[in-house]
Amino acid sequence: MGWLFAVARGLQERDRRAIWRALGPLAVGHACAIAAAIVFVATVGRVAPLGFMRWMVAAILVLVGIDGLRRHRHVQLKGMRVSARELATWSFLMASAHGAGVMVLPFILGVAVPMPAGMSEHHAMSSVARSSGAATAGLVNVDAVAIVAPAVHTLGYLVATVVLALVVYERLGVRVLRRAWINFDLIWGVAMVGAGIFALVP
Amino acid sequence: MARLLPDPTFYPSPRMAIEAPTETLAYVALLSSGENGMKDALGVVDTNPDSADYGTLVGRLDLPTAGNELHHFGWNACSSHLCAYAPNPHMERRYLVLPGTHSSRIHVIDTHPDPRSPRLAKVIEGEEVMAKTGYAAPHTVHCGPDGIYLNALGGPDGDGPGGIFMLDHETFEVRGAWERDRGPQHLAYDFWWHLGHEVMITSEWGTPNMVRGGVNPELLLAGKYGSALHVWDLRRRTHLQKLELGAEQQMVLELRPAHDPRRSYGFVGVVLSLKDLSSSIWTWYRDEQTGTWATRKVIEIPAEPADPSVLPPLLKGFGAVPPLVTDINLSLDDRFLYVSCWGTGELRQYDVSDPFEPRLVGSVHIGGIVRRTSHPKDADRPLNGAPQMVEISRDGQRVYITNSLYSPWDAQFYPDGIRGWMAKLDVKPGGGIAFDKEFLVEFEDGLVPHQVRLEGGDASSDSFCYSE
Numbered sequence: 001m002g003w004l005f006a007v008a009r010g011l012q013e014r015d016r017r018a019i020w021r022a023l024g025p026l027a028v029g030h031a032c033a034i035a036a037a038i039v040f041v042a043t044v045g046r047v048a049p050l051g052f053m054r055w056m057v058a059a060i061l062v063l064v065g066i067d068g069l070r071r072h073r074h075v076q077l078k079g080m081r082v083s084a085r086e087l088a089t090w091s092f093l094m095a096s097a098h099g100a101g102v103m104v105l106p107f108i109l110g111v112a113v114p115m116p117a118g119m120s121e122h123h124a125m126s127s128v129a130r131s132s133g134a135a136t137a138g139l140v141n142v143d144a145v146a147i148v149a150p151a152v153h154t155l156g157y158l159v160a161t162v163v164l165a166l167v168v169y170e171r172l173g174v175r176v177l178r179r180a181w182i183n184f185d186l187i188w189g190v191a192m193v194g195a196g197i198f199a200l201v202p
Numbered sequence: 203m204a205r206l207l208p209d210p211t212f213y214p215s216p217r218m219a220i221e222a223p224t225e226t227l228a229y230v231a232l233l234s235s236g237e238n239g240m241k242d243a244l245g246v247v248d249t250n251p252d253s254a255d256y257g258t259l260v261g262r263l264d265l266p267t268a269g270n271e272l273h274h275f276g277w278n279a280c281s282s283h284l285c286a287y288a289p290n291p292h293m294e295r296r297y298l299v300l301p302g303t304h305s306s307r308i309h310v311i312d313t314h315p316d317p318r319s320p321r322l323a324k325v326i327e328g329e330e331v332m333a334k335t336g337y338a339a340p341h342t343v344h345c346g347p348d349g350i351y352l353n354a355l356g357g358p359d360g361d362g363p364g365g366i367f368m369l370d371h372e373t374f375e376v377r378g379a380w381e382r383d384r385g386p387q388h389l390a391y392d393f394w395w396h397l398g399h400e401v402m403i404t405s406e407w408g409t410p411n412m413v414r415g416g417v418n419p420e421l422l423l424a425g426k427y428g429s430a431l432h433v434w435d436l437r438r439r440t441h442l443q444k445l446e447l448g449a450e451q452q453m454v455l456e457l458r459p460a461h462d463p464r465r466s467y468g469f470v471g472v473v474l475s476l477k478d479l480s481s482s483i484w485t486w487y488r489d490e491q492t493g494t495w496a497t498r499k500v501i502e503i504p505a506e507p508a509d510p511s512v513l514p515p516l517l518k519g520f521g522a523v524p525p526l527v528t529d530i531n532l533s534l535d536d537r538f539l540y541v542s543c544w545g546t547g548e549l550r551q552y553d554v555s556d557p558f559e560p561r562l563v564g565s566v567h568i569g570g571i572v573r574r575t576s577h578p579k580d581a582d583r584p585l586n587g588a589p590q591m592v593e594i595s596r597d598g599q600r601v602y603i604t605n606s607l608y609s610p611w612d613a614q615f616y617p618d619g620i621r622g623w624m625a626k627l628d629v630k631p632g633g634g635i636a637f638d639k640e641f642l643v644e645f646e647d648g649l650v651p652h653q654v655r656l657e658g659g660d661a662s663s664d665s666f667c668y669s670e
Contacts, residue, residue: 004286011669012398012464076348077287079400079437080463080667174214174668177284183206183292 002026002091002157003164004177005077010169012080019165025084026161029091031154036092037101038149057105058199064102065192068185098188104149105199208291211658212281214668216461216534219281222596225656226250227260227317229298230624231275232649235609236268240648244272244300244311246318247624247643249600249656257626257641261318265309266325270302271609274392274653276343277663278310278350278371285347285397285667293371297323298655301340301352304414304609306331308340308352310374317657324374332358334376335367339410342392344665349377353393353404360411364390366404381434385441389428392456392470395436397667398463401495402434403486405454405470416610417516425449425476431457431486433495445497447484450476458532458539458662460557464669467557469500469539471527479505479520481527483541485557500560503527506546508572514617523571526615528607529591533598534661538563538633540592544607545615547573547588549627551635563633568625569605571615577625579642587612587620593654594661601627601635606650622650 006022045053075093077086095101168176213219228247234240246261278297283290298320300309306328311320332338337354344351350369356362365387366380381387391407406428407413412421421427429451433443447454452474459468466488473481483501488494505522517523526545532538532554539560541550547570552560567575574584587605594601604624606612612620622645626638645651655663 001286001289004289008286008667014464014669080285080287080398081400082287082437173670175218177214177291178208178210178212178218181208181284181291183204185292186204186206 001094002030003161003168005087006161006165007169007174008080010165011174016166016169019169021084022087023158023161023165025087026091027154027158029088029093030095030157031151032088033092033095033101034104034149034153035101036096037105041105054199057102058196060102061192061196061199064097065189065194065196068098068189068192104153205292205294208284209279209293209295211295212279212284212291213659213664214281214284214666215670216536216666217670219596219659219664219666220534220598222658224250224597224600225595225658225660226253227657228593228602228624229275229313229320229655229657230604231272231300231652231654232262232622232645233270233272233606233609233652234268234649237648241265241268242270242272242302243649244298244320245645245649245651246320249602249626257638257643259643259645261320263311263320263322265300265322267305267307269304270300270307270309271304272300272309272652273303273340273608274342275300275655276350277345277655277659278374280345280659281664281666282345282347282397287667288347290347290371295659297374299343299350299352299369299374301343302328303339303341303355303410306338306340306354306358308369308374326369326374326376331367331376335379337365337367337379339364340367341390344394345371345663346395346665347397347667350374351380351393353390355390355407355413356409356411360409360414362388362390362409364388364409366393366402381439381441383440385432386444387432387441391428391454394457394459394468395665396459396463396466396468397436397665398669399466399488400436401442401466401488402436403457403459403468403470404432404434405457406430406432407453407455413608414610416614419516422452422474423476425452427452428454429472430454431470431497443495445486445495447472447497447499451482452476455528456530458530460536461532461534461661461666462536462669463666465536469530469532469554469557470497471530471541473526473528474524475502479522479524481525481543483527483530483539483552483560487557498558500558501541501552503541503543503550506572512572514571514615516614517571531592531594531601531661533594534596535598538594538598538629540594540601542589542592542603544588544590546570547575549589549592549601549603549635551629551633553633564630564635566627566635566637568603568637577623577642578637578639585621585623586616586618587623587650589625591651591653593656595656596659596661598661599629600638601629602654602656603627604651604654606652609650612650620650621647624651624654 310324339355389406525543551564569588626641
């Protein structure tokens with residue numbers, strides 16, 4: 001949703017530079033969320049067996065997914081004129097709550113998961129995950145992945161955000177929201193549950 | 203329930219909302235004092251000119267009780283749900299939330315599946331509202347991006363302070379008082395906001411104890427009713443500024459901020475000046491140099507001299523009818539401001555393209571304390587009450603008015619008892635208003651109409667987060 005916030009700021013200030021100003025904090029928050037998820041699993045992974053890790057990640061994914069399907073719960077900003085730090089924090093919480101970070105985990109655990117259509121920003125992950133996933137017996141390569149994964153993921157997120165924000169701001173206009181704002185929570189929730197099940201496939 | 207695409211009645215900007223289809227139904231709050239066993243109700247009026255039932259009451263949901271004093275109800279969800287900072291675009295505009303100012307009860311009404319036969323979905327008892335918020339006498343509902351906002355006139359003991367509280371927009375759970383720091387604010391009446399500037403504006407009427415028994419002449423002449431606006435930080439929920447209009451300006455009521463979220467001005471009506479019984483409209487605005495807010499009086503409507511023998515007891519001593527401006531409304535293009543003169547029986551239309559230089563471009567008379575002007579549908583029959591609640595269609599082409607203000611005040615200013623009616627005006631493109639001769643809904647004895655909400659939204663139901 002970061003892209004739409006950036007568009008709103010651009011329109012409010014009648015200045016496309018406001019879009020660019022919003023992007024930095026959004027990217028930082030997103031990267032931190034993924035890094036945090038990886039660090040968390042790596043830490044737990046040092047003491048817990050892989051089988052347990054799979055079940056834990058699967059359970060988290062399914063629970064977050066079901067919760068997303070059940071209610072419109074969003075991490076919300078408090079207003080339109082929030083500071084860069086608040087924006088970064090929101091981006092972090094949003095990515096965490098929507099499970100973007102957790103979703104990287106099946107790859108780290110050595111499981112390749114097909115990505116849902118429409119979540120283009122996550123496509124970049126597949127190749128990284130597959131290459132690292134093949135070599136991962138246990139959590140040997142986690143340290144390298146912990147650096148590469150958030151970087152690639154964030155780059156993907158940033159590109160998707162910039163493209164969406166600029167296309168809507170410059171070309172389509174916010175009118176497009178009425179017809180094209182698909183309920184990704186619905187799709188995302190289903191994807192989360194799917195990813196959780198895949199995490200259990202050996 | 204979650205939708206796959208946004209509710210089609212949500213519009214990103216006010217300009218897009220103007221393109222919305224013509225409303226086919228209007229919902230009207232119908233107030234009963236409980237005489238003859240009648241209950242409060244939500245009326246459904248057919249506003250589709252192609253319908254055989256055009257201009258008639260086609261549905262009525264009776265509530266379980268009477269005497270709730272149903273005031274400014276609103277939707278659970280609206281265009282503000284498209285806001286980027288708290289997006290909830292896939293919720294439905296479906297439930298009407300009706301606050302009862304006398305009972306503190308809140309009724310939630312479901313307009314699905316048949317919008318002509320709304321059903322009662324939930325009743326939040328006054329005790330629960332008071333226990334969870336510390337407030338009583340809820341009055342106005344606005345749907346915010348992150349929940350339903352309501353305000354209340356005071357506390358459970360009937361004194362101040364009044365303030366804002368919230369309901370969850372999915373479960374209708376009472377979320378509690380809104381303010382973190384209320385500063386000097388004590389009296390409450392209306393509230394609305396500038397979402398693009400993160401500012402809430404509130405106005406002042408009186409506490410429940412000051413208004414329930416009707417206008418109290420002693421309090422009024424002492425200037426004890428509200429005379430100020432308050433500016434709040436919408437994000438931090440803190441008081442920023444008190445804008446005093448002058449102690450002689452009594453009862454500062456309806457707030458109509460510009461719909462365009464980039465604009466930082468709005469209009470408020472003042473019922474009475476102690477100096478000369480005039481009513482006035484003020485523009486509030488943000489001073490770009492200092493970043494602070496200020497007000498300026500832009501319209502003054504004088505009282506009209508009258509024979510004391512035809513005046514209600516409260517006014518006999520003055521020998522004049524005050525205009526009693528008690529509702530105003532602003533079209534979605536921020537161009538036309540409608541002003542209800544409930545005393546003199548007039549609806550005025552001002553062009554406020556320049557918010558500091560309004561131009562009077564239209565006027566009609568109907569009812570009135572002295573005039574009792576008839577409606578063109580039945581030109582020989584005098585009507586009582588007068589234009590009070592005014593609602594504008596999203597395209598700005600139709601205006602609906604009802605004639606009851608507030609039960610204790612109705613009895614003071616129209617002691618013969620208000621006979622409830624609802625009328626419709628057509629708006630000429632460049633300005634000017636005229637009655638639709640076919641449209642006069644008269645309600646049965648004992649039910650008086652107040653707030654009107656139009657199907658899909660209207661000019662005071664939605665807030666917008668995007669400019670064009």
